[in-house]
Amino acid sequence: MIAEILVWSILVAQILLVLAMGCAVYRMLKGPRAQDRVLGLDTLYVNATMLLLTFGIRTASILYFEAALIIALLGFVSTAALAKFLMRGEVIE
Amino acid sequence: MTHLAEVPAWVALLTALFLLIGAGLTLIGSFGLLRFDTFYARIHAPTLGSTLGVGFVLIASMLFFTVLESRLVIHEVLITALMIVTTPITLMLLGRAALYRDRTEGNDDVPPSQATVVKPDVVIPEATGDQPPPA
Amino acid sequence: MRRWMPFPVLTATLLAVWLILNESVTPGGVLLGGVLSVIAVRMLLALDPPKGRIRRVQVAVKLAFLVLADIIRSNRAVATIILRPDSGKRTAGFVLIPLDMRSPYGLAALACIITATPGTIWVEYDSVKHTILLHILDLVEEEVWIDTIKGRYEKRLMEVFE
Known part of the structure; x- marks a missing residue:
């Protein structure tokens, strides 16, 4: 019984996170300006990190943690580079 | 999913509760991206997910794995620390980039630049570290 | 000491991150992590970070x-x-x-x-x-x-x- 509650909660949490990723993707595709798209990308990777962690709990596998860490790292670097690019037109000054 | 039945009831319930709160806050935050009308209002929305949203999901993960494996599993702390440090940086950079772009395009709804014209005889002290003494 | 470890708190933090990622505390792990942290902090010095400390x-x-x-x-x-x-x-x-x-x-x-x-x-x-x-x-x-x-x-x- 309790295990079923946990299974369903994980499922609901994953659906909520996927909906959140949908909102971020909409903002990324729709714009209207470049900074809105970057903001969407930023939100998307944060949500993806969380989705991977819920998959980790669902399968009791530590492996998902590593993927979540790498997405968090790469997402930060890419958003920072894109924001820098928007400001000056160059990534490295 | 037999392993889900292996944890005690209170851990399962707490994990479920934290996951739902975290995912719900994240969804509300991302929904704000659709709802607000200007970029500067939208930039506030994702902070919900990247502060408490991530926080709750990570607490759930830490609690679950610590009990399941009967040892302290705290490597989620790394993701927490990473998020705390990186989210403000990306948002600040993005805000500055947006402000800069709006100013160069001459939009009226952003405040003008505060940068003063530096007179030639004023020397701006640079942030110098302690120079090593000449050998 | 100061010469080899200009930022002791940062070095300790890096070592802690290494140990948490490895999920084990063995003498070899501590040694390798310690050496890597000291090298990483030395490399940071090239950026010339401003001095500062937590006073309270x-x-x-x-x-x-x-x-x-x-x-x-x-x-x-x-x-x-x-x-x-x-x-x-x-x-x-x-x-x-x-x-x-x-x-x-x-x-x-x-x-x-x-x-x-x-x-x-x-x-x-x-x-x-x-x-x-x-x-x-x-x-x-x-x-x-x-x-x-x-x-x-x-x-x-x-x-x-x-």
Whole structure:
């Protein structure tokens, strides 16, 4: 019984996170300006990190943690580079 | 999913509760991206997910794995620390980039630049570290 | 000692990160992590980071809990604003705040605190006039926000870093 509650909660949490990723993707595709798209990308990777962690709990596998860490790292670097690019037109000054 | 039945009831319930709160806050935050009308209002929305949203999901993960494996599993702390440090940086950079772009395009709804014209005889002290003494 | 470990706290933090990632504390792991941390900090010196130290740990810990409470409170506030049907009537806007703090680490910490709290974001710092420009989602009275930032965070951060 309790295990079923946990299974369903994980499922609901994953659906909520996927909906959140949908909102971020909409903002990324729709714009209207470049900074809105970057903001969407930023939100998307944060949500993806969380989705991977819920998959980790669902399968009791530590492996998902590593993927979540790498997405968090790469997402930060890419958003920072894109924001820098928007400001000056160059990534490295 | 037999392993889900292996944890005690209170851990399962707490994990479920934290996951739902975290995912719900994240969804509300991302929904704000659709709802607000200007970029500067939208930039506030994702902070919900990247502060408490991530926080709750990570607490759930830490609690679950610590009990399941009967040892302290705290490597989620790394993701927490990473998020705390990186989210403000990306948002600040993005805000500055947006402000800069709006100013160069001459939009009226952003405040003008505060940068003063530096007179030639004023020397701006640079942030110098302690120079090593000449050998 | 100082020569080999110019930033002892940073070195210790890097070692802790290494050990947490490995999920084990063995003599070999500590040795390898220690050597790597010392090398990494030496490489950081090439960037010439400004000097600074945490002077009052107690105030810093209290500030951390204060910030956590504020983050929880503003999470609720911003969630209400997003879900409220008439959220178009908000009064979002920019605020210019003069600062007395000069320590670069204090300013960095203040920037992180302000931006991590939902509803406020740090947009610009003017290093000549020492003012910061914030964007605030629910801007009712400018004076209240200036008092909050200066009295609540800046005073404590100056105690910690200056």
